[in-house]
């Protein structure tokens with residue numbers, strides 16, 4: 001069984017690392033805020049001293065941090081994974097970051113004989129906890145095959161997309177679709193609220209029809225209850241839309257809806273809610289519409 005290292009124990013990383021440990025893999029963890037390692041250590045994981053130390057103790061190192069500079073720091077920075085490189089080491093970055101940066105990091109690791117996969121995920125904290133994530137993977141195919149049993153602990157739909165960066169590009173497509181879906185859910189709720197409909201009844205009926213979606217089922221009830229716990233943070237959604245728009249710019253294709261919806265999330269961030277979940281998108285719509293939806297609206 002491969003020795004696994006896990007770096008980044010946030011909303012996603014913590015349940016993912018827990019599932020790897022529960023599946024019986026020897027696990028070394030590292031988190032910038034060290035207290036977060038305690039729970040996993042009490043379950044049998046080893047606390048690494050640094051990303052370098054994690055790499056030295058592992059065959060496969062998974063990173064699940066925030067954005068491109070963070071992945072660069074834990075892999076290429078001082079005391080980073082690259083300093084613990086050894087023959088056969090595979091690095092799997094499961095964060096959502098810039099495809100361009102992924103390719104650059106993979107090239108740096110390749111110089112040390114280390115293979116890297118980009119393997120971002122979709123399915124949220126619930127999917128991370130239940131081990132049902134969708135995982136989209138780019139990088140060397142032989143490394144993908146070696147890591148597949150580990151991916152199967154974390155997710156259900158695991159797809160090899162092609163060369164380095166193609167996992168990240170797939171994830172950006174996912175994020176564009178998700179963000180526009182969130183906007184659609186917000187607008188449907190605003191219209192229903194202003195017209196005096198019972199919001200819950202409206203949701204019940206449209207969820208059973210052609211408008212049904214993950215966002216509608218999962219986020220709309222939270223919006224009505226004003227439950228803005230993350231989940232997926234507004235700041236992370238903004239980061240992903242920035243990467244998608246920058247890729248579209250490189251490819252010279254218009255993404256007008258994505259540009260618009262990124263401004264909605266920017267409003268929510270400007271209201272001081274960047275650390276709240278994406279259900280808080282409704283607050284941005286409320287601010288620009290001049291009224292708030294209410295759970296009891298029309299009931």
Ligand SMILES: NC(=O)c1ccc[n+]([C@@H]2O[C@H](COP(=O)([O-])OP(=O)(O)OC[C@H]3O[C@@H](n4cnc5c(N)ncnc54)[C@H](OP(=O)(O)O)[C@@H]3O)[C@@H](O)[C@H]2O)c1
Nearest residue numbers: 008009010011012032033065066070095096124125231232
């Ligand atoms: N949440 C979701 O539903 C979801 C779904 C799919 C994909 N994602 C993606 O998965 C990644 C992680 O998301 P999350 O929700 O778990 O984020 P999160 O709760 O904000 O956790 C981020 C983790 O990264 C660490 N970190 C951030 N910057 C770092 C740095 N410079 N050096 C070292 N460690 C650093 C944090 O350490 P500290 O504990 O010290 O802050 C924390 O462990 C993101 O790329 C996100 O876009 C999230």
